[in-house]
Amino acid sequence: MSNPIVRSVILDIEGTTTPISFVYDVLFPYVRQNLKSYLTQHWESDIVKNDVSMLFQQNKLDRTGGDDKFKDTPKILYDAEDISDSTTQIQSVVDNVFYQMDRDRKSTPLKQLQGHIWLQGYQQGTLKGVVFDDVPVSLEKWKQLQIPVYIFSSGSVEAQKLLFNYSDHGDLIPMLSGHFDTTIGSKLESISYTNIIDQINLKAPVKPSDFLFVTDSIHEAKAAKEVGLNVSVSIRPGNPPIQDPSLPTFNKITDFHQLFDQYKFGK
Ligand SMILES: CSCCC(=O)C(=O)COP(=O)(O)O
Numbered sequence: 001m002s003n004p005i006v007r008s009v010i011l012d013i014e015g016t017t018t019p020i021s022f023v024y025d026v027l028f029p030y031v032r033q034n035l036k037s038y039l040t041q042h043w044e045s046d047i048v049k050n051d052v053s054m055l056f057q058q059n060k061l062d063r064t065g066g067d068d069k070f071k072d073t074p075k076i077l078y079d080a081e082d083i084s085d086s087t088t089q090i091q092s093v094v095d096n097v098f099y100q101m102d103r104d105r106k107s108t109p110l111k112q113l114q115g116h117i118w119l120q121g122y123q124q125g126t127l128k129g130v131v132f133d134d135v136p137v138s139l140e141k142w143k144q145l146q147i148p149v150y151i152f153s154s155g156s157v158e159a160q161k162l163l164f165n166y167s168d169h170g171d172l173i174p175m176l177s178g179h180f181d182t183t184i185g186s187k188l189e190s191i192s193y194t195n196i197i198d199q200i201n202l203k204a205p206v207k208p209s210d211f212l213f214v215t216d217s218i219h220e221a222k223a224a225k226e227v228g229l230n231v232s233v234s235i236r237p238g239n240p241p242i243q244d245p246s247l248p249t250f251n252k253i254t255d256f257h258q259l260f261d262q263y264k265f266g267k
């Protein structure tokens with residue numbers, strides 16, 4: 001059978017463009033180390049007020065009938081009746097953020113706040129985004145072929161842009177046509193992929209099979225495949241083994257160069 005023709009590429013970050021170890025051993029510890037001082041320093045800023053207010057809304061939902069998994073979440077003290085000194089409020093936010101991070105939760109408020117904390121790290125040169133060596137060359141190839149490439153990650157759009165802007169292979173932002181995060185929907189829900197396709201401006205007529213999604217998550221792979229996207233599962237060094245029985249039904253790659261053997265990229 002001939003290779004499917006793909007007109008646009010959508011890439012996951014963690015475990016796909018970027019080693020999982022960079023996220024778990026560098027980015028997440030950076031948040032843990034800097035969270036309290038960041039909040040204390042910027043407590044009165046609009047950015048922190050907005051982030052804390054989003055965390056607070058999520059916290060209220062969690063504590064009153066949201067997902068059962070998060071029922072025991074630490075309470076954020078930010079309500080009028082909770083008003084106490086800012087040190088106590090900040091500590092309640094820190095406890096809540098640590099609780100969510102312990103569970104690797106992909107909630108939009110958590111991801112938004114993390115992105116704001118990473119900003120200072122990238123700007124100060126403490127953080128540099130890591131991408132696998134085959135990523136920049138593949139982005140370059142797609143650019144030459146006029147294939148638009150998008151990112152869909154649980155990390156916030158701001159966090160995504162920082163990683164690619166301050167990457168260890170230079171500024172890769174010009175190679176990307178756009179970014180999507182969980183504000184468009186969960187990566188585990190098929191509807192999110194449909195929403196993304198609707199927002200990407202390809203020349204009509206557009207069908208889901210015009211798109212290729214590359215991810216390390218078999219659950220995300222299944223959600224995207226269900227609505228007709230081509231999917232390749234990324235199996236990078238350091239990724240945990242995938243036990244799911246559906247894995248053999250997917251294309252698999254250990255390096256982006258293999259995508260050019262699996263698909264034909266054309267406008
Ligand atoms: C700049 S993305 C930071 C990584 C992150 O927070 C995350 O949750 C990654 O999830 P992904 O959807 O890229 O696997």
Ligand SMILES: [Mg+2]
Nearest residue numbers: 012014015216
């Ligand atoms: Mg991933």
